[in-house]
Each structure stands twice: as C-alpha cells, then as structure tokens.
Amino acid sequence: MPLFEYKAVDPSGETVQGTMEAASLDLVVLKLQEAGNVPLQARESGSGGFGLAGLRFGRRGMSSREVGEFTQQLATLLGAGLPLDRSLQVLLDLAESERVKRTVAEIRDRVREGGSLSDALEEQHGAFNRLFVNMVRAGEVGGTLDVTLDRLTDYLERSRALKDSVISALIYPILLLVLAAGSLILLLVYVIPQFTPIFEELGGDLPLITKIVLGVGSVLQNFWWAIILLTVLAVTQFRRMLADAEKRFAWDGRVLGMKWVGDLVSKMETARLTRTLGTLLTNGVPLLSALSIAQNVITNTVLRREVTDAAREVKTGGGLARNLAKGGHFPRLALQMISVGEETGQLDGMLMKVSDTYDIEVRNTIDRLLSVFTPVVTLLLAVMIGTIVMSVLVAILGINDLVG
Numbered sequence: 001m002p003l004f005e006y007k008a009v010d011p012s013g014e015t016v017q018g019t020m021e022a023a024s025l026d027l028v029v030l031k032l033q034e035a036g037n038v039p040l041q042a043r044e045s046g047s048g049g050f051g052l053a054g055l056r057f058g059r060r061g062m063s064s065r066e067v068g069e070f071t072q073q074l075a076t077l078l079g080a081g082l083p084l085d086r087s088l089q090v091l092l093d094l095a096e097s098e099r100v101k102r103t104v105a106e107i108r109d110r111v112r113e114g115g116s117l118s119d120a121l122e123e124q125h126g127a128f129n130r131l132f133v134n135m136v137r138a139g140e141v142g143g144t145l146d147v148t149l150d151r152l153t154d155y156l157e158r159s160r161a162l163k164d165s166v167i168s169a170l171i172y173p174i175l176l177l178v179l180a181a182g183s184l185i186l187l188l189v190y191v192i193p194q195f196t197p198i199f200e201e202l203g204g205d206l207p208l209i210t211k212i213v214l215g216v217g218s219v220l221q222n223f224w225w226a227i228i229l230l231t232v233l234a235v236t237q238f239r240r241m242l243a244d245a246e247k248r249f250a251w252d253g254r255v256l257g258m259k260w261v262g263d264l265v266s267k268m269e270t271a272r273l274t275r276t277l278g279t280l281l282t283n284g285v286p287l288l289s290a291l292s293i294a295q296n297v298i299t300n301t302v303l304r305r306e307v308t309d310a311a312r313e314v315k316t317g318g319g320l321a322r323n324l325a326k327g328g329h330f331p332r333l334a335l336q337m338i339s340v341g342e343e344t345g346q347l348d349g350m351l352m353k354v355s356d357t358y359d360i361e362v363r364n365t366i367d368r369l370l371s372v373f374t375p376v377v378t379l380l381l382a383v384m385i386g387t388i389v390m391s392v393l394v395a396i397l398g399i400n401d402l403v404g
Helices: 025-034 064-079 084-094 098-112 117-122 130-142 145-202 208-222 224-243 245-257 261-282 287-297 301-315 320-327 332-344 347-397 399-403
Strands: 003-009 015-021 038-044
Touching: 003 025, 025 038, 064 084, 064 145, 084 098, 098 117, 117 130, 130 145, 130 261, 130 287, 145 208, 145 261, 145 347, 208 224, 208 347, 224 245, 245 261, 245 301, 261 287, 261 301, 261 332, 261 347, 287 301, 301 320, 320 332, 332 347
Parallel strands: none
Antiparallel strands: 003 015, 003 038
C-alpha cells in the first residue's frame, strides 16, 4: 500500500505532519478529516509535488497557480474556525521561499496591527490584483471572508482551466508547424543544393520551377542571418506598434473583424468578463465598481472600450445588456442572457451561466478550428514537398535536353 506524507492543522490550531499508508490520496484526506484535522498538503512519499494544495513559491513571488493554492488554503483554515492571524501564521510556517516568507509575514503583521486583510494584500506591490483585493474587501464587510475566498479559489481555477485548455489545444498544431517548417528548410538548404553542381555541369536552361526552388534554397543557405534579422526587426516593430494606444486599438478592431479568429476572441473575452463580473456581484460588490474592475481583465482594447462606455451609461440608469450591444461585438446570446438576468434581478447568477456557456463555446470553437487547421497544414506540407521533389525530377527527366 502506498505511503503518503501529509501536513494538517489539528483541532487546537497546531500544524501537524507525518506519514500514512492508504490506498489513495483521497483516502488520506478523508482520514485526516475524520480525525478532526484540516488537511493542507498531501503527497505520495517520494513524489516531487503535493497533490493537495502544496505551496510552491517562486523567486519573485507567487504565480497565478500559487495564488490559487494560497487562497484555497486560507479559505480552508478560516472555514475550520481558525482566526485570521493564526491562519496566516500557519501559511507562513509552510512557506519555503524567504521572499514569500517576508511577504506573508508582512501581511500577518499588518493584520495583527489592526489592519484589514484587503489592505494588507493591496500593499504587496501588485502581487494580488484589484479583483482579488476588492473581493476580499467585500467579504470582510459582509463577514463572509471564508466563503469569499472559496469563490475566489473557484474563479482562479476556472480562469486557469480555460487558459490551460487553450494552451493544450495549441500544442499539437504548433509542433506540426515547427516540424513542417523544419522539413522544408532541411530539403531546401541541405538536400536540393546537392543537385546544383550536377545541373551546372550539364549546362542548358533549367525548368522555371527548378530555378525557383534552387533560388529559394540558395537564399536560405547564404542569407539565413538576414532572414533571422528581418524577422526579429519585424517582431520588434510589431510590438512597438501595439504599444501605441491608437495603433493597438486599430489592430484589435481588425482582429475582431477576422473570420473565425474574431469570433473566438469575442467568446474568450465574454467568458472572462462575465466570470469576473459575476464573481464580484455574487460577493456583494456594486455593479459600477464591478464593471470598473472587470473591464481590466479584457485584453482586446476595442471590447474594453465598449465595456467602459457601457459602464458610463449604466451609471446614468441604462441597462447593461442594452449598452454592451451598442458596440456590436459581444455575442447576441450572451447579451440576451444578461438582459434576462437584469429583468429577473438575478444578474450575478446569469453572468456565471454565461461564463460557463462560453467556456464550453471557446473549447468547441478551438476544436473546430483545429479540426480544419491540422489537415490543411498537412496538405500544404505535402504539396510543398511534392513541388520540391517534382522540380528536381523535371530537371532530371529533361537531362537529355540539357546535354544537347
């Protein structure tokens, strides 16, 4: 039976650790809970990482994943009845990085001095974003800090899950593109040039397709450094262009107008906006404040401006769905669902349903795009390689004409 290592907080609030034999990680957690303990970390002995919310702090602070784990553990400790300062002390004891220990110690000391947790988090130089801080502040005001942190944990997990699913879906096509480009470069730079001396000795006029392929191979072989330099300059110029607000706005508008890509971006931003807005409203943050915070999670500047304009109209008494519809970029289904939420007085719940709907839509859209993309890339690769091979064969088959 596997041996597991664990860390937990006992009923007296003390941190305990040890080992336990069990059939699975879930059984370890269950046994700890049955004993009256609050499990914090658990892993199979000898494994590299903790299976249950193990804190892993980086050199420069906490990553998004580590912030989620920190939030989950703090919610668990507070839900178990531990005071806030004691909970922070437990997390401090678990921290391994000196930098993070100082950060958690600063938060704990600020709380012990009488400050609020939200103020202490806000003072950590951007380690916790506005959404996080404002939700914690609303939870403190409502006396539901543990529940708020649970909701934050769920929000962070959903956001990370959507991001991870997009990245995972793109891994295969990116590898396919890299392999395709590598294969073409190998043929053009190392294989095709082997025929150049033969054709030069034979003399005569080569077929046009052969000249083109040999020319491309020669350029890649002799001016690869210039191609790399031009690529770097182009990327640098593009990034500089996006740093300009007006040019970035124009580019984002063109992206939204692209077939398929624009639809995907719109759905992703809708899921991100509604999840953030719904989480804030559920936690008691007023709508105008929630809109001010939520618009910052939108990366497309065109959509962000539309949310800003909608917030301005909502401030004067207008409806959210109606004003978001003015820009014409947010999905109609999402707007209809938001409108129903406003009419029924259940806007927070409906926003969460919209985010769930478009999380699924994003995954489905990516799957559909990849189902088309993969065979298209494969077909193009086959055509290009076939063209290269054919250019050589045409020249070889016409060898008699070249000799003559």
